[in-house]
Amino acid sequence: GAGVSQSPSNKVTEKGKDVELRCDPISGHTALYWYRQSLGQGLEFLIYFQGNSAPDKSGLPSDRFSAERTGGSVSTLTIQRTQQEDSAVYLCASSTGTGYGYTFGSGTRLTVV
Amino acid sequence: KQEVTQIPAALSVPEGENLVLNCSFTDSAIYNLQWFRQDPGKGLTSLLLIQSSQREQTSGRLNASLDKSSGRSTLYIAASQPGDSATYLCAVLSSNTGKLIFGQGTTLQVKP
Numbered sequence: 002g003a004g005v006s007q008s009p010s011n012k013v014t015e016k017g018k019d020v021e022l023r024c025d026p027i028s029g030h031t032a033l034y035w036y037r038q039s040l041g042q043g044l045e046f047l048i049y050f051q052g053n054s055a056p057d058k059s060g061l062p063s064d065r066f067s068a069e070r071t072g073g074s075v076s077t078l079t080i081q082r083t084q085q086e087d088s089a090v091y092l093c094a095s096s097t098g099t100g101y102g103y104t105f106g107s108g109t110r111l112t113v114v
Numbered sequence: 115k116q117e118v119t120q121i122p123a124a125l126s127v128p129e130g131e132n133l134v135l136n137c138s139f140t141d142s143a144i145y146n147l148q149w150f151r152q153d154p155g156k157g158l159t160s161l162l163l164i165q166s167s168q169r170e171q172t173s174g175r176l177n178a179s180l181d182k183s184s185g186r187s188t189l190y191i192a193a194s195q196p197g198d199s200a201t202y203l204c205a206v207l208s209s210n211t212g213k214l215i216f217g218q219g220t221t222l223q224v225k226p
Contacts, residue, residue: 034214044203044216051212092157094214100145100207102163103214107156 003027005106007093013112014083022078022109026095033096034103035068035078039089047091050076051098083113116141116208120217127194128225135189135220137204142182145207149178149189152201152219161202162189166209194224 006025014020026033035047046060050070061067065083070076080087090110094103117140127133137147146165150158162171162178164187170179177190191198201219208215 036216043218044205046213046215049213057211057213094158100165102146102148102160103205104160105150105158110155 005093005095005104007091007106007109009109010107011110011112013114016085016113017082019079019081020083020111022080022091022111024076024078024093024095024106026074026076026093027104028074029097030095030104031073031098032101032103033070033076034094035076036092036094037089038092038108044092047078080111083111085113087111088113116144116206116211116213116215118204118206118215118217120202120204120220122220123218124221124223126223126225129194129196131194131224132190132192133194133222135191135202135204135222137187137189137217139185139187139206139215141208141210142185143209144182145209147178147180147187148205148207148214149176149187150203150205152203154200158203191222194222196224196226198222199224 008023031052033050036044048068049057065081068078090108092108094105096103121136148163149161164180175192201221203219204217
């Protein structure tokens with residue numbers, strides 16, 4: 002596609018439920034990031050995929066968070082047993098590779114009630 | 115550990131003014147530096163990308179400079195307009211970790 006696509010754009014879920022957030026990167030982009038932006042806060046790095054290398058998961062805040070990238074393309078961020086503090090905008094970005102600029106999606110606004 | 119700082123945190127100017135936003139980073143081992151714009155409730159839009167070997171990039175009324183040795187970048191906006199009101203984010207791509215590290219942003223308001 003022309004840009005990075007994220008779905009859903011908005012998600013309201015009950016505390017304790019699991020959620021899946023999807024990111025479709027630009028075709029051919031080998032690098033993919035997930036970030037979290039809480040209300041009034043900066044961007045918090047979550048996870049980074051680069052080609053076939055093992056992902057850098059050092060930013061995942063707890064073991065309730067996981068992400069995968071299938072076929073080097075679509076990525077899914079899963080949050081298990083959601084908590085209210087998980088409420089934030091989750092942003093995905095992709096790039097041609099290391100050293101190139103990043104293109105961001107419009108994000109998924111997650112609200113845990 | 116790479117840290118990115120943006121000053122000021124907020125800025126309010128009358129329409130037509132030229133202005134400068136500042137970004138500093140602690141580790142000069144970077145691939146590039148990218149300036150983004152974020153409108154309320156929206157994602158990030160890339161404005162300018164400066165590779166580590168470059169000194170500046172220009173796009174329309176925007177000019178970004180990079181001094182890698184001193185760990186500084188500036189974003190210059192000429193003849194500001196109310197439509198420029200947004201949060202501006204600076205990010206460096208670390209060549210040590212491969213991570214894109216963001217500053218906290220500068221929120222700009224341009225008054226008509």
